[in-house]
Amino acid sequence: MKKMNSTNQHNLETIRAICGTAHALSVIGGRWKPTILHLLLHGKMRYGRLRRVIPGISERMLVLQLRELEKDGLVRRIVYAEVPPRVEYELTEEGLSMKPMLESISAWGRYHHAKNQTEQEENEEEELAKKLEQVLGDLTP
């Protein structure tokens, strides 16, 4: 039997209500949402094109994430009554209002990623040096 109101859900909602950050993250935090939003920042796009330019996304996920973004008021879905069907997606005003935030996230992410990579390399070098020392120590007792 499932519990009707999981602690998980409750915690999530509490945190979202308390903290703007948590709310924002719950809105843009899906696996494919940053990608979709970045693409739509440059203009509207059809469903099929989104699918083709996002490498590795499944149709299910694309639809799911688009629906959530729509529900959150960030994306507008425009359906043309044609055959074959044509559906376009574009950012709403609210979606566009995310631009500064998205840019600051991206900037920090790139900075941190680069920094951590060099640190990791340094650590690897250190480890290598230690191993080398050990080996040399074993060889020259």
Place this chain on the structure above:
Amino acid sequence: MKKMNSTNQHNLETIRAICGTAHALSVIGGRWKPTILHLLLHGKMRYGRLRRVIPGISERMLVLQLRELEKDGLVRRIVYAEVPPRVEYELTEEGLSMKPMLESISAWGRYHHAKNQTEQEENEEEELAKKLEQVLGDLTP
């Protein structure tokens, strides 16, 4: 400056932006991480105090998220050789460098949360009005 609007260049920048964003989100995206970071922005804190001031967090989760933040170089763990034990957590330089990003996320989150709440209320009002109309219609045929 020359005109450099090749699709290639554009794609490259999109990918960079997405990678940066995805990396950042993977670092701050845990359920309790924004809360922890927000608290530590105001100064160092002991483990027990963190646990007490974060409502609803389990010890398992607190430790898990702190360990991840530490691994990502955002938080420093300071252990004092005492009994009973004392462990303090504080942001590193890199952790502090998140401040502008966290603020822009929080600001947008609050803005969006507020806006969506009023919209939801308006929708509820509309629904109520519709229902009222229906009822009145039924009563006065």
Place this chain on the structure above:
DNA sequence: TTCATTACTTCCCTTTTTGTTAGTACTTAA
């Protein structure tokens, strides 16, 4: 001796998110 304090760790389970695969409706072109 037993209890309290502190900062964890372990085990097991539930919930949430993401992925895979197949199928739908409709029309035009070959």
Place this chain on the structure above:
DNA sequence: TTAAGTACTAACAAAAAGGGAAGTAATGAA
């Protein structure tokens, strides 16, 4: 008649994230 294009939907499976409860070690106080 069959295939191709479009924008989905449904059913099921796997993986990741999160939660609950109990246990640990060291020491001093009652």
